[in-house]
Amino acid sequence: MSTLPRYDAEQIERSLQDYWEQHQRFKAQENLDKEKFYCLAMFPYPSGQLHMGHVRNYTLGDLIARAERMRGKNVLQPIGWDAFGLPAENAALQHQVAPSDWTFQNIEHMRNQLKRLGMAYDWDREITTCTPEYYRWEQWFFIQLFKRGLVYKKTSLVNWDPVDHTVLANEQVIDGRGWRSNALIERREISQWFLKITAYADELLDSLEDLNHWPQEVRTMQAHWIGRSKGAQIIFAIEDSKDILEVFSTRLDTLAGVTYLAIAADHPFAKKISAHHKALQDFKEACKHQQTAEAELATMEKKGLFTGHYALHPLSGERLPIWVANFVIMDYGTGALMAVPAHDERDFEFAQKYDLPIKAVVLPANGSTWDFNSKPFVEKGTVQAPLSCQGLSSEQAYQSLLNTLSQSHQALEKINYRLRDWGISRQRYWGTPIPMVNCLACGSVPVAEKDLPVLLPTGITLTKPQSPLKDLPEFLNTPCPNCHQPAQRETDTFDTFVESSWYYARYASYNQHQAMLDGRAKYWTPVDQYIGGIEHAVLHLLYARFFHKALRDLGLLNSDEPFTRLLTQGMVLKDGSKMSKSKGNTVDPAILLKQYGADTMRLFIIFAAPPTASLEWSDSGIAGSHRFLLRLWEQAHKSQLHLSQVEIDPLQKFKETTNIRYDLHLIVQQVSHDYERQQFNTLVSGAMKILNLLEKENLARQTDAQKHFLSEGFSLLLRILAPITPHISAFLWTELGYPGSILDAPWPKVDPEALKRDEIALVVQINGKLKATLQVPAQSDQKSIEALILENTHLAKHLKGQAIQKVIYVPNRLINFVVEVSHV
């Protein structure tokens, strides 16, 4: 008895990884003979350590990339680093390291970790967004957008920390206070750059319909985010004033129910009247300490103050009190709203709190009554007022009032969007400098394209939370590109979502130094398969879609959407909650990699849950996955001797193994289907089932039929596993003497002959409840089945004395007898 060689995962994996790298097995080239397949997992932020979420993301991507290669595609799978961002500045302050040094060290470490996982990346195309080679083209693109009128400046609100003198991100505001200073934050208006994503709102919404291979939930979320609605912009005159208030409402039918108006604390009218209004000044001061996040606005206590002024109802001329309300924000819409407490939840609560009138004007269409003192009626119905609309449906009243009011120029139909333009200015250091110059004479002027990139000074160690760029004269001072007089650079940097909105295209033109993109980007884009966390469902994916369309309109790309197929992976949990350092429930991939190897880790993370579901980490689960690979190793080696002697003749049929080949190919069929629908966890179940079959047959392995079966079985099994556990599969493929490299072996195919059956198991039900399963000839007709059942004593007993009312027969599947229930 010869002893089995030991399964040394690390040795096998490292040597194969070296071999693949030396022979550039994953280098992508444009090839018009093969269908291209661009597979991309969202690139990581280089936080320093690979975590389980990364392992999951990149294993899923690698699985698909490798499988598509086996399916004959010309595959591109690149990787890079989303390297600008807040954590580098935090680390810099904490550890006194330059953000650039910290970032590049992290990248170095994480690159090694990814390589050790055996990902089939084309490393030549590695992109790092904090390098000038990358961000110069982002600056160039920004200038193109500027030239096309898609960039503008306006003031908007930020969280201001009055102690640290810096703008805080939403996540840095904890219970209304700065995370470092603990100071009560203030809402501050500052001037910022915006990209006109709203110019593409219609297309972004309408083309969602074409994204057939995106999860419906993501499309729904984006559609709601864009929030296109038709409504009326209505003008309310203000009593004893030339000023007017403009509001937008989709429910013009409730106009007669307006009992007050609410405006933002920083609405121009509120500003105007606050000069001699102490209470209003105090109220505005209090509003300053509110946060800007929408979740905050929605859940905080709703407060208001009567301004003492009245607006006039456009229909009746009735006096409507104008209130200032803390939940109305100048950044959204017109900063003013008409309140209809009888027909709106929030208006109702506010009216109850401040004892404002509730005036019902719409009733349920079915004629039922409604208690307007307990809750508002928010649906559409039958309109009661004004008189001219009495009895009309909400829709009819809307049209009627719109006609009337637009004739008198008091209203205008308008398409409104919930989507707001994208504010891209950040008052941060570690980001792409915004390529603009502020000149006293010429205003904001873009940097000349020949002077790009505007380099971000590196090697700077931060000493305080504010951006150092303002304090660097050599960065700040520059002649105006227009009049050449002394001027100053913009010191704000881009939102890091800007980098992640076009990186997928740059991978194609990674070494192009004369242009942002070239023809190769048109060849490779759109990405055929994009993989990333569901948390990016709206923002990142919407911004990237916007950029793609803008790049198309510049002629740089020729498709309408960046990502054809989207897979949103679930989170990795431990003990029911998200792995995080603060909870102390992290699992370090590096330790497991050392203990079990890359294949085990990849296998477990694919097996443990379907890709879109959250994945509960299990230490014993990963041990089980390792055990499976050990069994595979053992069984493969046990059969090795025999396989080399087998002459494989695929046309040869063996009666002896008909049944087991049926089982085998049924699994292969299931596995193929599971790959198509991206349910990869059952791909692993299938592989396990095949190994169970092979193990049984391996005990005997004497006849030609059995040898043939083993040869076929291992060939299928190893190819199914190759995208998931590439190292052990490649190694055993060669050990067992299969031809060529498994990297290029074809994806398994079902033998339809093996699936032909003479007999099938038919389910017998009575009143929908399972009573038996019968082996019957395939394609039997109903009559012969019924006859068969009456011969069966057990079943006949059930049917005896029952009045059969109906028989449902689904051929090759089930027969259901519907009988009258004889007793209660």
Add this chain to the structure above:
RNA sequence: GCCCGGGUGGCGGAAUAGGUAGACGCAAGGGACUUAAAAUCCCUCGGGAAAAUUUCCCGUGCCGGUUCGACUCCGGCUCCGGGCACCA
């Protein structure tokens, strides 16, 4: 608060188009091997009742509906998760 998901044994999960609920694995219990342990292999494994392998009842978060038949479709709830525009 609003928008979008999810809830199936002790655990992770399976059930492809409304047709056998619990595949595959983990844990647990029992057994074999061993001086012993580990490893490995075999058996059992949703709950209850009767019972020789079988039979009956209950069971997919909760309540209700559609259907010959519902984990699957519809209505209402509940709990958990994701997003809410400056975390990425």
